[in-house]
Amino acid sequence: MAEPKRVERPLSPFMIGPYYRPQMTSMSSILTRITGNALIAGFVLGAWWLIAAVSSPGYFGFVNWIVTSWLGYLVFAGMAWAMWYHYLTGLRHLLWDTGKGLDIETAEKLGWGAIIGSVVLTLLTLIILAIF
Amino acid sequence: MRYLTDRKRAVGKGASGSGTEHYWWMTMSSVALAFLVPTFIFVFGSAIGGTQEEVIAHFARPFPAILTGLVTLVGMRHFAKGAQVMLEDYTQGSLRKGLVILVYSLSYVITALVLYALAKMTFLSIVLNSAN
């Protein structure tokens, strides 16, 4: 057998910025990546809080103080928005996978839909959680 | 060699080494999460702000416990595979391998922490209830 040749495959070029004008399609796409990955912060904080709840009262008091501080609320409110945005653009991906909605006009409309929709859903979520 | 079909010889030779497996897994997990996440946001959000006893009682109930377990299990696998795609876009070689291992480990640790906390909450609430 011949030696398998090691190929360094090229990285996908990062186009946004100097080479490619920011557009609704590229911006709403990169935001899907950013929000999806950022959601790990919510899981880290959430898991820490749940573990604290089954630890000593003193330790729960400490972690719960962080979770219910303005910073904790800011993180979870941000997570709610990230989740709704990623959710809506995730659904957009599933639609695209069926071959529909890929023309520029529809794709841009769906981008605006995800941005406006995620803000509306986040406000609704926070209002409902504040009432109940 | 003669007994291999052309298709069999091609399997695994693509850049991914695993065909469309990864893509299909993201699709399946996103459909699952699309059903789970909206309810989860309210189940988790409504627990924030409670006392330690209230938080334990909240997640000891079957529905919040099972839903939180499912979202964590599926969500953390979805996150790990999603973050892997991002890392494969921006990094190469040993750095890429190291970071993918890190992200996979993080997702498994969070899954274990949440499942442990949920199990202990169920146990604690049984103990607390029978003490009353």
Ligand code: HEM
């Ligand atoms: C548990 C919460 C979730 C987390 C932590 C998460 C995280 C991620 C991450 C890190 C990626 C990779 C993004 C990239 O390509 O760079 C991703 C991709 C994706 N997510 Fe999620 N996600 C979550 C929930 C959801 C939900 C609810 C849906 C569906 C409505 C969804 C649909 C998708 C889809 C379709 C992709 C693939 C996008 C692509 O092909 O580029 N995700 N997710």
